[in-house]
Amino acid sequence: MMESTVQAASENALDDSVSSVAHVVPIRVLYSVFFALMVLTAITVAVSYFDFGVFNLWVALGVASIKTTLVALYFMHLRYDHPFHALIFVIGIAFLGLFLAITMLDTVHYQPEIQRWQEHAR
Amino acid sequence: MNPPKHESGGDEGSSPYLAHHFESPQQQYDSAKLGMWIFLVTEVLFFGGLFCAYGVYRANHPAVFADGQHFLDTRLGALNTAILIFSSLTMALAVRSAQLDQKLSLTGWLAITLFCGLAFLGVKFVEYHGKWEHQLVPGQARLTYWFGSGPERGTSHQDSITPGKEFRPDEVHIQEKLADAGYPSLGERELAYRVNNIRSFVGIYFMLTGLHALHVIIGIGIIAWLLIRAIRGHIESRNFTPVDLVGLYWHLVDLIWIFLFPLLYLIH
Numbered sequence: 001m002m003e004s005t006v007q008a009a010s011e012n013a014l015d016d017s018v019s020s021v022a023h024v025v026p027i028r029v030l031y032s033v034f035f036a037l038m039v040l041t042a043i044t045v046a047v048s049y050f051d052f053g054v055f056n057l058w059v060a061l062g063v064a065s066i067k068t069t070l071v072a073l074y075f076m077h078l079r080y081d082h083p084f085h086a087l088i089f090v091i092g093i094a095f096l097g098l099f100l101a102i103t104m105l106d107t108v109h110y111q112p113e114i115q116r117w118q119e120h121a122r
Numbered sequence: 123m124n125p126p127k128h129e130s131g132g133d134e135g136s137s138p139y140l141a142h143h144f145e146s147p148q149q150q151y152d153s154a155k156l157g158m159w160i161f162l163v164t165e166v167l168f169f170g171g172l173f174c175a176y177g178v179y180r181a182n183h184p185a186v187f188a189d190g191q192h193f194l195d196t197r198l199g200a201l202n203t204a205i206l207i208f209s210s211l212t213m214a215l216a217v218r219s220a221q222l223d224q225k226l227s228l229t230g231w232l233a234i235t236l237f238c239g240l241a242f243l244g245v246k247f248v249e250y251h252g253k254w255e256h257q258l259v260p261g262q263a264r265l266t267y268w269f270g271s272g273p274e275r276g277t278s279h280q281d282s283i284t285p286g287k288e289f290r291p292d293e294v295h296i297q298e299k300l301a302d303a304g305y306p307s308l309g310e311r312e313l314a315y316r317v318n319n320i321r322s323f324v325g326i327y328f329m330l331t332g333l334h335a336l337h338v339i340i341g342i343g344i345i346a347w348l349l350i351r352a353i354r355g356h357i358e359s360r361n362f363t364p365v366d367l368v369g370l371y372w373h374l375v376d377l378i379w380i381f382l383f384p385l386l387y388l389i390h
Contacts, residue, residue: 088160
């Protein structure tokens, strides 16, 4: 019953009918994504109890990025949407990455100088 | 079955929801969505500034985060993560219901989403209150001046608060927490150093989660508006765009929390 409604809705989306201007995400996909997100949350929490040294941050960010991708693709419809919307989002993330990367490069570059100053201040 | 096409190829006049300056419902929908995505990107960059501050602080002062993590409860953070992810699911289901003209389930999913937003804020309140009680607030806030007196009068460290004076973190509380974390006794200088670390951490924590909580509050407001419209029966499949756009916003709020949770609560 549910499936047939979904089918009808996606078929509607194909013709230019007024009522459906966008793809309807199948209910099973939504529940699967939710399940995956919860599992990934459990993984991040579990992983935080192990010490990977400098990789701690990267593991946490990696899992968060996978979760972000899932949310963006399915909950936010990017997978079914006009690709231009995905492009806008990806460009936004890329510029954020550029912003963070250049700032961090600068910060790391000055770190020895700061340490020298702190040692001197003591 | 479909309304007849206009000569120009559009559907002019076929939908009461089609504004006159759009060719077709499809174009109207695509324009709205394009605008929303551009707004979401500005939001990402807006939060990006704070994430950048976090990165710089964490690179330069790892001790701030090593000490600060003892003051956050991972369980509460994880609970809030679960609440927000669940509310994202119910929001996506609400969008789906709106697309399929299922008015009753639309109302239900929106109500659950709204409830989850409020639950998130409730947990956040418990966490903020715990910090506030021990004067763990950002910077040298002079809120006491505006509110007349400090919170919870009568305890030793708070007696020193007079209007206009800066907040002083509860050092007894900090010492207890650090003792739990395995630093039994700290010298005066060492303690002062760690108190400063914790202060810096609390500043970053409040700014990041505070801006996020503000977004949750705004989200709750617009979801409540949608809910009222849904109850009144104003939303149907032909004008589900508001539900879709609010959904996108709500998912973005969820996405930001997905990063905040490990970055603030899961440092070891």
